[in-house]
Amino acid sequence: MGNEQVTIVLAYHKLLSGRERGDRNRYNIPVTAFARQMEWLCDKGFAAVRLDELLNDNGGAHTGGNGRRVLITFDDGDASNYHLALPLLERHGFCGVFFVTADVIGKGGVFIDAGQLREMTRRGHYVQSHGSSHRMLTGLPDEELRCELARSRRVIGAVTGTVPETLSCPGGRFDSRVVGMAREAGYRMVFSSNPQMLKTRSGMLPYVAGRYMITSNVTQELFVRVASMKRSAYFRSVLGYHIKNYVKMLMGDPLYQKLFDMREN
Numbered sequence: 001m002g003n004e005q006v007t008i009v010l011a012y013h014k015l016l017s018g019r020e021r022g023d024r025n026r027y028n029i030p031v032t033a034f035a036r037q038m039e040w041l042c043d044k045g046f047a048a049v050r051l052d053e054l055l056n057d058n059g060g061a062h063t064g065g066n067g068r069r070v071l072i073t074f075d076d077g078d079a080s081n082y083h084l085a086l087p088l089l090e091r092h093g094f095c096g097v098f099f100v101t102a103d104v105i106g107k108g109g110v111f112i113d114a115g116q117l118r119e120m121t122r123r124g125h126y127v128q129s130h131g132s133s134h135r136m137l138t139g140l141p142d143e144e145l146r147c148e149l150a151r152s153r154r155v156i157g158a159v160t161g162t163v164p165e166t167l168s169c170p171g172g173r174f175d176s177r178v179v180g181m182a183r184e185a186g187y188r189m190v191f192s193s194n195p196q197m198l199k200t201r202s203g204m205l206p207y208v209a210g211r212y213m214i215t216s217n218v219t220q221e222l223f224v225r226v227a228s229m230k231r232s233a234y235f236r237s238v239l240g241y242h243i244k245n246y247v248k249m250l251m252g253d254p255l256y257q258k259l260f261d262m263r264e265n
Helices: 031-043 051-056 079-091 114-122 142-160 176-185 220-227 231-251 253-264
Strands: 005-012 069-076 097-100 126-129 166-168 189-191 198-200
Touching (some): 005 220, 031 079, 051 126, 079 114, 097 114, 097 166, 114 126, 114 142, 126 142, 126 166, 142 176, 176 189, 220 231
Parallel strands (some): 069 097, 166 189
Antiparallel strands (some): 005 198
């Protein structure tokens, strides 16, 4: 079977430049914080896992000399991922996985445009699916869910020339129905917001993988503990994840999302 390999999976959203102040959305972090995190990973000898190697299970993907592995992902396709994150990733020899929402590609100059997505693909990064409209997949009727999943693959594939093979669920919402239909639609892996490390063996790649969300609440000290696989760093986040899911279940997705948007904006 081969030895178990562990990959730290990180998830980012928008990066804030030095000119952007007073952003209340905790998923948006200063580019200076991101730069420190990437520099630390590089200094400690982390190797960025290539998505195609992970999916094809070629010896567990590229690994650095000390065996430390990281998968760096971004949700939503904000333009800052191209302008700010990309240069920092490449400075340290890292590749990124960018989950974009198909229907807002290039919209209003806020999101990465088609030309930039093609360029990112040529430069060795991965452009993957974050749905078509960013609607919560668990709340969609079957036929709308099928269309949402299929349209995203079709649009992104037409833009980049490479059809997405993985899906990041908007809002982290997924269930067995979403997972089943993602398989039917051709996705080979689904990523959630469950703060877990990715554990793999040769021939044994989980279909649903968790990720640690890097928010404005994550200090450099906490980031180091997360990347160093300290159990205490994950325990609190896992507990918060399950409490949040319980609240979502009680309130229902629409009300929960409305309150979340009011809080973050």
